[in-house]
Amino acid sequence: MILLWGMDGDPPLAAVRSALDRRNAPYFYLDQRAILDTEVHLDAGADTRGYVRYRGQELRFEDVTASYIRPDDSRQLADVSAAGPESTAWLHALSVEDTLLSWTEITPALVINRPSAMGSNTSKPYQLELIHALGFDTPETLVTTDPDAALAFWNEHKEVIYKSVSSVRSKVARITSQHLNRLGHIATCPTQFQKYVPGVDYRVHVVGESVFGCSVESAGDDYRYAQSNVSPCALPDFVAARAKDVAAGLGLMLAGLDLRRTPEDCWVCFEVNPSPGFTFYDRLEGEPIAAAIARLLASAGRG
Amino acid sequence: MVVIVASAGDQTARALAEAWECADARLLTPLDLSLPGWHCRFCTPEPGMAVVDGKTVPAETINGIVTRLPWITEGEIPHVAEQDRAYVAAEMQAFLFAWLSRLACPVLNRPTPFCLSGPAWRHEKWISVAGRLGIRVRSARRITRPGSPPKLHSATGSDVTGGLAEVTVVAGRYGGPDSRLVEPTQQLAAAAGVRMLTAYYSNHDRDAELAGVSLWPDITNPAIRDAMLRCFTDESGAR
Numbered sequence: 001m002i003l004l005w006g007m008d009g010d011p012p013l014a015a016v017r018s019a020l021d022r023r024n025a026p027y028f029y030l031d032q033r034a035i036l037d038t039e040v041h042l043d044a045g046a047d048t049r050g051y052v053r054y055r056g057q058e059l060r061f062e063d064v065t066a067s068y069i070r071p072d073d074s075r076q077l078a079d080v081s082a083a084g085p086e087s088t089a090w091l092h093a094l095s096v097e098d099t100l101l102s103w104t105e106i107t108p109a110l111v112i113n114r115p116s117a118m119g120s121n122t123s124k125p126y127q128l129e130l131i132h133a134l135g136f137d138t139p140e141t142l143v144t145t146d147p148d149a150a151l152a153f154w155n156e157h158k159e160v161i162y163k164s165v166s167s168v169r170s171k172v173a174r175i176t177s178q179h180l181n182r183l184g185h186i187a188t189c190p191t192q193f194q195k196y197v198p199g200v201d202y203r204v205h206v207v208g209e210s211v212f213g214c215s216v217e218s219a220g221d222d223y224r225y226a227q228s229n230v231s232p233c234a235l236p237d238f239v240a241a242r243a244k245d246v247a248a249g250l251g252l253m254l255a256g257l258d259l260r261r262t263p264e265d266c267w268v269c270f271e272v273n274p275s276p277g278f279t280f281y282d283r284l285e286g287e288p289i290a291a292a293i294a295r296l297l298a299s300a301g302r303g
Numbered sequence: 304m305v306v307i308v309a310s311a312g313d314q315t316a317r318a319l320a321e322a323w324e325c326a327d328a329r330l331l332t333p334l335d336l337s338l339p340g341w342h343c344r345f346c347t348p349e350p351g352m353a354v355v356d357g358k359t360v361p362a363e364t365i366n367g368i369v370t371r372l373p374w375i376t377e378g379e380i381p382h383v384a385e386q387d388r389a390y391v392a393a394e395m396q397a398f399l400f401a402w403l404s405r406l407a408c409p410v411l412n413r414p415t416p417f418c419l420s421g422p423a424w425r426h427e428k429w430i431s432v433a434g435r436l437g438i439r440v441r442s443a444r445r446i447t448r449p450g451s452p453p454k455l456h457s458a459t460g461s462d463v464t465g466g467l468a469e470v471t472v473v474a475g476r477y478g479g480p481d482s483r484l485v486e487p488t489q490q491l492a493a494a495a496g497v498r499m500l501t502a503y504y505s506n507h508d509r510d511a512e513l514a515g516v517s518l519w520p521d522i523t524n525p526a527i528r529d530a531m532l533r534c535f536t537d538e539s540g541a542r
Contacts, residue, residue, distance in 0.1 A: 037449055044427035045442035046434030088452065095453035098425075099445045105424070106431040116423075119416025125345040126401035126416070132346040143398055145341040145354070166397035168390055187339040188383065189391045190398035 001063045002027040002297045003109075005100065006070030011279040013070045015287055019294035027297075028059040032097075035074055036089055040099045048106050061103060065301030066110040068293060070275060071097060110253065110300035112293065117251035118274035122167045124192065127250075127272060134249040135242045136259075136269035140195040147183040150193055159196035172222035197270075199262040203281050204235065206247035206255045207292035211240040214281050232284050239267050246272060254278075254293060304364050305535055306331050306355055308403070308419065309371040310379060316371045319522050326366070326532060329356040333372075333379040336395045343402055353402070367535030368403065368410040370420045371519065375399065409538045411473070411531055412497040412518060421497045421518040429516040432494050438487045441505060441512040467503040468511060471520045474498040474538075477530035483509055491516070499531070 002020065006013040008031040020027050030038070034054050042050040042061070050061045074080055074093040083089035104111045120127040125143055132138045142153045143165060154160045154175055164170035174196060201216040201223055213235040218228035235243075239259070246269070247255040256276025260268050282289040304327045309316035311332040320328040331353070340359035343351035350362035375396045377388040396419070403414045412421035424432075427443045434440045447453045470484045471477060472492050488502040491513075501520045504511035520527050 039448045040445070041447075042427065042445045043442060044431045044434075044444075045440055046431075048431060088450065091453060092447060092449065095445070095447040099447055102425045102427045102445070105428050116415075116417075122416045123397035123401045125343075125398070126404055129345055129401070129405060138346050141345040143341070143343050143345065143401070145336070146339045146352075149342045164394060164397075165401070166393040168393050188337045189394050190336060190341055191394075192398075 001059065001065060002300075003030060003059060003064050003067040003069075004028070005030040005032065005067065007032045007072050010070050010072075012277055012290075013068070015279050015282065015290035016068050016293050016297070019287065019290040020297065022291075023294055023298055025294065025298040028057065028064075030054065030059075030100075032071055032074065033077060035077060035093045035096050036079055038096050040096050042099050042103055044102075044106055048103065048108075050103065052100070061107060064107060064109045066112070066297040067104065067107075068112045068297055069100075069104060071100070110297070112253045112297070113255075113274050114251070120250050121272065121274050124163070124165055124167075124271060128270075130250060131246055131269050131272065134246045136246060137266055139197050139268055139270065142193045143190050144193070145187050145190055147186055150183055150186055150191070151180070153193050157195040160193050161196050162191060162193050165190060165192045197260050197262060197268050199260040199268070202233075202235070202259040202261060202267075203230075204239070204243045204257040204259055205276060205278050205281065205289050206243050206252070206257070207289060208253055208296045209244065210292045211235065211243055212281075212289050212292070213240070214283075230281055230283065232281075236267075242267075250274070253296065256281075304329060304355070304360065305367045305369070305532070306353075306365050307369045307371060308332075308399070309369075313371055315522060316369075319369070319528065322528060323532060326535065331355045333375045333392075333395055334382070336375075336399065337380065337382060337391075341398075341402075343398075343405075345401065345405070350406075351402075362402075362406065365406065365408055366539035367408050367531075368406060369522075369531065370403065370410065370412060370414060371522075373418045373420045373423075373518075375419075409474070409498075409534050411499045411534065418518070421500070422495050424495065424516075426515065429491070429495075430513065433487070433491050433513045436487070436490050436494060438491065439510060439512045441514045467505060467514055468507045469501055469503055471501040471524075471527055472499065473520070473527060473530035474534040476533055477526055483507075484511060487513070498534070 004027050038054040040052045052059050074097045080089055080093045101115055104114055128138050144150055160175045161172050163172045203214050205212045214230050214232045216223050216228050216230050243257050252274050256273035258270045278289045307316050307320050308331045311334055320330050335354040338354045340354040353360055353362050375392045377392050383391045400414050415422050417423035430440045430443045470488045472488050484504055492500050501517045503515045505514055
């Protein structure tokens, strides 16, 4: 049995659910919005047993062969938030969420993706060093609390961007002379600077052994915040192979890689998203990325 | 120099730094991450500069690290404006994790994305991994039903210590008083990819069951301190 767990209405979860329907593959859909009606029981020893029940259905953990998980922070759910911290509802929601996350780390089932494997994304420079070691070029990167070092980096590279070190979402922006009088602020908090890399953006999704590329045309430094055109495209074999190596090296069955192809034909990797919102890029008929995820889930446990 | 990464309020860590004065031990607290001097170029072999106990030091002069602090919380950085604390704490955590991960010196223990002191394994994971290694375990059970408080069966986390047999391993150098339980504890440490941990067993007998694990051994114990320091002096000399 396949377990789908996440928020009803989440586009990637909905897309995978539709793809499983098209395959007539059976699945158990656990809507996180019903967390206050969810019962969960987990036994961990040499074997893992237990069940999750809600809306009159029961799924035994022993029967799960694969799982696609997209849970959000349960504390943000309206019923839980309204009940407030330390309320029975709040504690129940946290316990259900934590127990299910605990199960994902000990089950022999295929999990897309285990939270522990997604962890590299919590630190961009840490992940960048892994990406670099796995074969991709990466942008020159400085993290510093030293305003003079930041200024020297800017003078060295002329065009420099800054962005968050952690997974807290931040808008990538280029340093300009207007920032100079604020450089002193970085003494309070380590700040990440990168040499600006010109070129065309590509988003590459890896699903198991399958690779899907698309180019992104945008005038912005961060295409997520600018008008952009996304077009599915073929990738050079070596780029597809490296993308698979990176995903495998990070322990990810599903990954979204942010690449840029420079005018010198160098492929630079900036980041790997371990829980990509792939539907924005899955524009070909038949939604091939969602179909590949469904295929991977359905094939798990069949030897 | 030996660096102890700890909360500014961790008096046990401070006492350890004083006891290790001979090794030039110093505390690195989150307050050091709010001082100018940090400088790290990632994806290069350059070791860069760090700030330890308020002073800027070349990272290559560090011979060993003890990671006592699991993560940086907002409470560790009261000098930061309240509305910015959550963001700054997350940024500091992300940077410190990346910096600690790239050091060539011995680190007890190496950080992972969700815990600076080693793997952020839940109790069930420790029990499950130990069980698969063939170690006798006290099984862990969680039950959560709508409308009733969550229930945990079997000891977890810090509740496990009372009346249990305690075995600590430090880089293969210290096994604690009960030699029969050292081997399974070392197996578990190897499976977790850590060099230092304390395991708690139901008793001192051969049929003892694993009841819990901590990544924070008792560093007031002189034998544990000695084993940690020997790890740094032996292995930094070998580099």
